[in-house]
Amino acid sequence: MADPKALYQEVILDHNRKPRNYGTLPSANHHAEGHNPLCGDRIDVALALDDDKIGAIAFEGESCAICKASASMMTVAVKGRSRAEAETLIREFREMAIGKIGADGLAHLGRLSVFAGVRDLPTRVKCAILPWHTLHAAFNAVTSTSTEAEDDPMHAPIGDA
Amino acid sequence: MTALETAVRAQSAPAYDVERIRADFPILGLEVNGHPLVYLDNAASSQMPRQVIDRLVRYATTQHANVNRGVHYLSETATHEYEQARHKIQRFINAREDREVIFTSGTTDAINLVTHGYGRKFIGAGDEIILTTLEHHSNIVPWQMLAEEKRARIRVVPVDDAGELDLDAYEKLFNAHTRFVGVMHVSNALGTINPVKRMIALAHAHGVPVLVDGAQAVPHLPVNVQDLDSDFYAFSGHKMCGPTGIGILHGKASLLEKMNPYKGGGDMILSVTFEKTTYNSLPHVFEAGTPPIAGAVGIGAAVDYLSAIGMAAIAAHEHELLEYATAQMSRMKGVRIIGTAARKASVISFTIDGVHPHDVGTLLNEEGIAVRTGHHCAQPVMQRFHVPATSRASFALYNTMAEVDALIAGIRNVQKVFA
Numbered sequence: 001m002a003d004p005k006a007l008y009q010e011v012i013l014d015h016n017r018k019p020r021n022y023g024t025l026p027s028a029n030h031h032a033e034g035h036n037p038l039c040g041d042r043i044d045v046a047l048a049l050d051d052d053k054i055g056a057i058a059f060e061g062e063s064c065a066i067c068k069a070s071a072s073m074m075t076v077a078v079k080g081r082s083r084a085e086a087e088t089l090i091r092e093f094r095e096m097a098i099g100k101i102g103a104d105g106l107a108h109l110g111r112l113s114v115f116a117g118v119r120d121l122p123t124r125v126k127c128a129i130l131p132w133h134t135l136h137a138a139f140n141a142v143t144s145t146s147t148e149a150e151d152d153p154m155h156a157p158i159g160d161a
Numbered sequence: 162m163t164a165l166e167t168a169v170r171a172q173s174a175p176a177y178d179v180e181r182i183r184a185d186f187p188i189l190g191l192e193v194n195g196h197p198l199v200y201l202d203n204a205a206s207s208q209m210p211r212q213v214i215d216r217l218v219r220y221a222t223t224q225h226a227n228v229n230r231g232v233h234y235l236s237e238t239a240t241h242e243y244e245q246a247r248h249k250i251q252r253f254i255n256a257r258e259d260r261e262v263i264f265t266s267g268t269t270d271a272i273n274l275v276t277h278g279y280g281r282k283f284i285g286a287g288d289e290i291i292l293t294t295l296e297h298h299s300n301i302v303p304w305q306m307l308a309e310e311k312r313a314r315i316r317v318v319p320v321d322d323a324g325e326l327d328l329d330a331y332e333k334l335f336n337a338h339t340r341f342v343g344v345m346h347v348s349n350a351l352g353t354i355n356p357v358k359r360m361i362a363l364a365h366a367h368g369v370p371v372l373v374d375g376a377q378a379v380p381h382l383p384v385n386v387q388d389l390d391s392d393f394y395a396f397s398g399h400k401m402c403g404p405t406g407i408g409i410l411h412g413k414a415s416l417l418e419k420m421n422p423y424k425g426g427g428d429m430i431l432s433v434t435f436e437k438t439t440y441n442s443l444p445h446v447f448e449a450g451t452p453p454i455a456g457a458v459g460i461g462a463a464v465d466y467l468s469a470i471g472m473a474a475i476a477a478h479e480h481e482l483l484e485y486a487t488a489q490m491s492r493m494k495g496v497r498i499i500g501t502a503a504r505k506a507s508v509i510s511f512t513i514d515g516v517h518p519h520d521v522g523t524l525l526n527e528e529g530i531a532v533r534t535g536h537h538c539a540q541p542v543m544q545r546f547h548v549p550a551t552s553r554a555s556f557a558l559y560n561t562m563a564e565v566d567a568l569i570a571g572i573r574n575v576q577k578v579f580a
Binding site for chain 2: 007008013016038039040062063064065066121123124127
């Protein structure tokens, strides 16, 4: 088993302490709420989609450090990108978290690869993925999603593939 | 204390040899993430001593067959061992008779047996069931299902800031519609030891029967169901050094005999035709199908093991651990203990400012320390104390002061990482 300490790297702790794009977004036209009933993580993602481009994005909620840092770094990563690009990132992030991609894929994910360590902590994978699934739900105008829902987004195919 | 007094005390109460007890538990020798395992998740499930493990192996290798059927040697042996286990439970909790001890798959199953067998027969529209804010979901949801089916109403005893039940409010909940009380003996989320004997006497004064969820009490306190005068008392094997898949429902025979059967099937009948089935007597009428025989033998061995050490001695040892840990944690800045009742069993629920319990759990695990994080299947308790979740350390007979120190150091490390 890899050193789980690797998960709590400074960049994650920093985004937990000072989350970026935290708060509400009055100009939002897409919105979704994600919930993990197992640990009580709740995250709200709002975005202003402008001609398929993410003009603005914000999140808020109550969650563990892994979930909050993941949400914060996600907003930084997808802001200004197209919906298709964001969906690709969502798919890649998910594959990284469940240990499906190797070093090449990690390089593509850039700073987000700090979350690769969750693959060794099965109970924490959902914490890291929740914001990304919530973003996916927001694109599809699904108003709320849950990691334990019948249409569990964790198990649903993600992205535009 | 003089040397003589010390000597006299030592003689009257032999020292509790925790290292000797630890040597009985093979799993405690594990290393986790390069550290010796510090197992503080006993309220979720305790570990099994070699005496129980060996007993399970002996049963499987020399005594196993189905019970209550067949005239051959092994069937008779298995039946004998199964009934011996029942007898051990009867003595352990001081039940009046063996037939008042029903084997179930666990506490949840035992409570469902009561909601189905008693509740569906004797609780109807407009009737009221009293539960408490502290209850585990297993003593809430079965009653809600019953209430929905029967259009009955659930009333809830509030809890104060220390985690103690409001007994005045409890008393005021009784009225002409009250039909049942369900209360846990020891809170799994906070550790509060509820005054169940008094609560039972109060309910009986109103002619209302009481079910006590004893899952967290039987492993940690001497329990005497006749002294408590409980009508039903439920607990699980795997929280008291026994295996999973086995639990106990103790019920007064006079009540059990009036109840509907729970599950239908083999063993719970005397005769079956397609026109009419006659049911078996206690306890078999509530043990349909092939029961968890190995589990029963295992819980019997666990009772032997705990009895040899003595529940009073175990309670005293765990109380020392609780006091020590509470004193240490109370002094830590940014650490809040949730549940400060005057009478507590060995459970400490806590939060660390600015750190989510799941991060606490992951970082402690890194040092080999196992605690539970989450809502502890007691979401109403979390709502009452305005926290989404807590971290929980729960001690058992084999834990040590050094393990409390490891926990405290682990919490300091969490605070350092998140500083």
